[in-house]
Amino acid sequence: MEYTFEMMIKEQRRQSLQRILSCNEKTAPYGLTLSEAEASALLVCREQSLAQNQRIEFGESILPQLIEAFCDSPYINCWEYSDVLARLQDIFYLYKNESLDQLSDDELLDFMSCEFNGVCCGDLDYLESTCLERFARAIRSGYEIRAHRDQRDEYTMGRSGSDAEYRAFDEETRWEFDLFRMKLDELD
Amino acid sequence: MQTDYSMAEIMPIVAELSAKYTRRQSSSIPFELARQLTEAVLYCIRENDSVADNSAVQDRRSQAQPSPPQQTEHAIPAALMAYRSGRQRVLDKVIRSQALYEELLANFRSFGNIAYRDTVEQGLLAFFQYYDVEFAPQDTIITMDYPVLGNLQNLQGIDAIYEYLNSLRLEQAFLKPFPEDYVRDTLIQHHRDCDVLLLNPCSLVLRNVLGCMIAGRSVASGRFTEEEYRMVELFLVPFSVSLPDCCSLPGHDLHSLTLKLERLLLPLMQTYYPDEPLLFDYLKLDLPDFAAELITSARYGNLSRFF
Numbered sequence: 001m002e003y004t005f006e007m008m009i010k011e012q013r014r015q016s017l018q019r020i021l022s023c024n025e026k027t028a029p030y031g032l033t034l035s036e037a038e039a040s041a042l043l044v045c046r047e048q049s050l051a052q053n054q055r056i057e058f059g060e061s062i063l064p065q066l067i068e069a070f071c072d073s074p075y076i077n078c079w080e081y082s083d084v085l086a087r088l089q090d091i092f093y094l095y096k097n098e099s100l101d102q103l104s105d106d107e108l109l110d111f112m113s114c115e116f117n118g119v120c121c122g123d124l125d126y127l128e129s130t131c132l133e134r135f136a137r138a139i140r141s142g143y144e145i146r147a148h149r150d151q152r153d154e155y156t157m158g159r160s161g162s163d164a165e166y167r168a169f170d171e172e173t174r175w176e177f178d179l180f181r182m183k184l185d186e187l188d
Numbered sequence: 189m190q191t192d193y194s195m196a197e198i199m200p201i202v203a204e205l206s207a208k209y210t211r212r213q214s215s216s217i218p219f220e221l222a223r224q225l226t227e228a229v230l231y232c233i234r235e236n237d238s239v240a241d242n243s244a245v246q247d248r249r250s251q252a253q254p255s256p257p258q259q260t261e262h263a264i265p266a267a268l269m270a271y272r273s274g275r276q277r278v279l280d281k282v283i284r285s286q287a288l289y290e291e292l293l294a295n296f297r298s299f300g301n302i303a304y305r306d307t308v309e310q311g312l313l314a315f316f317q318y319y320d321v322e323f324a325p326q327d328t329i330i331t332m333d334y335p336v337l338g339n340l341q342n343l344q345g346i347d348a349i350y351e352y353l354n355s356l357r358l359e360q361a362f363l364k365p366f367p368e369d370y371v372r373d374t375l376i377q378h379h380r381d382c383d384v385l386l387l388n389p390c391s392l393v394l395r396n397v398l399g400c401m402i403a404g405r406s407v408a409s410g411r412f413t414e415e416e417y418r419m420v421e422l423f424l425v426p427f428s429v430s431l432p433d434c435c436s437l438p439g440h441d442l443h444s445l446t447l448k449l450e451r452l453l454l455p456l457m458q459t460y461y462p463d464e465p466l467l468f469d470y471l472k473l474d475l476p477d478f479a480a481e482l483i484t485s486a487r488y489g490n491l492s493r494f495f
Contacts, residue, residue: 005195050216057216058203065215096216104213 075122197267236274
């Protein structure tokens with residue numbers, strides 16, 4: 001039987017769908033699951049996003065890793081789960097380009113999940129337009145992330161330290177413990 | 189690039205190359221990189237398919253299995269075999285080119301021409317430093333500013349460089365018996381700014397030598413005498429029947445003159461360059477242009493640009 005290119009693509013889509021649905025086993029404890037229709041829609045979004053960002057994926061899509069990275073987020077609920085995943089996927093491909101492919105998938109996903117759950121408080125617009133934009137700009141200017149510099153400290157041991165990474169680019173003044181303690185003392 | 193292999197056969201190779209490029213740390217790559225890697229695969233496959241004996245390639249295609257998921261472990265797709273074989277050929281060609289380059293550098297003479305010197309000593313060196321056999325074998329990298337006699341426009345990557353090096357080696361072989369002073373005088377006679385122009389010393393010396401043969405004088409520096417110019421003009425008369433009034437040069441006149449120049453060149457090669465069987469075929473590439481310029485120069489009394 002002649003094995004055509006179209007058959008190869010079809011088989012790849014089928015395997016991708018199965019892989020995404022298998023992620024439900026891990027995400028179900030967090031109350032997040034995808035139906036077959038939602039998973040298929042995500043794969044369609046994936047193709048559109050790849051085309052829009054002029055990228056190509058030969059093997060497995062980034063979706064399973066994306067699901068694994070964000071499934072434990074306190075800011076994602078079951079009603080908007082697939083929409084958030086679609087948006088995160090778009091942001092991921094966009095910033096793979098914006099960072100000139102200098103970040104591996106794991107590094108970018110790690111940064112995204114840390115900041116989404118941290119300084120962004122679940123705000124995708126803030127993640128895309130502010131947080132990642134500043135980070136990507138720094139990468140393009142030659143900034144080397146901690147993982148590349150092999151830096152570790154006792155507070156981030158066991159993690160990549162991405163939450164500390166963004167502090168170097170954060171331009172907003174935020175509440176810090178010492179400031180909070182001082183204000184509390186003033187109230188007393 | 190055209191190939192006998194289908195996309196279904198090529199894409200898995202590109203996918204594997206992409207995984208190697210990203211060290212399996214990225215699931216996606218930009219279109220531009222995908223295009224580059226696809227061209228790299230096709231370049232290697234074409235390198236394999238360009239061998240003289242294509243029957244081995246056809247045998248492998250007829251024996252190879254297609255690549256569905258249920259393919260057995262031991263059957264290697266024909267495209268993958270062609271790619272691996274082609275990549276090895278590319279590597280072998282790089283090694284041969286490096287050897288050729290070292291041979292060229294050992295006794296290289298640039299005769300004061302800056303482009304000639306810089307192309308050989310710096311440009312080609314940079315090629316070997318930056319040529320990417322694995323992920324961009326199709327890139328020629330350098331512009332090969334120094335003009336050789338052959339047309340290398342249809343070649344890419346190491347193929348272009350290999351032929352370029354062969355051309356340079358043949359030119360140096362031709363120029364080897366000539367004293368430095370004679371070559372320098374010939375270049376300066378052509379143009380006083382010969383050091384900074386993009387010109388080919390081999391071509392200019394060849395033309396001067398052929399002119400000396402036509403005029404019946406020995407090869408030496410110095411301009412021709414009036415009598416010697418007259419000898420050259422007489423030589424050109426049978427090939428310029430339509431001169432001086434017509435504007436275009438008839439093709440048969442040019443072709444006849446080119447053949448005549450080849451008949452002058454051949455015994456010269458056989459006598460003085462018996463160890464360079466390819467030199468005649470290389471130098472005769474310049475003769476059509478020389479024939480056209482000779483007739484034009486004779487028409488306008490400008491033979492002194494050659495002799």
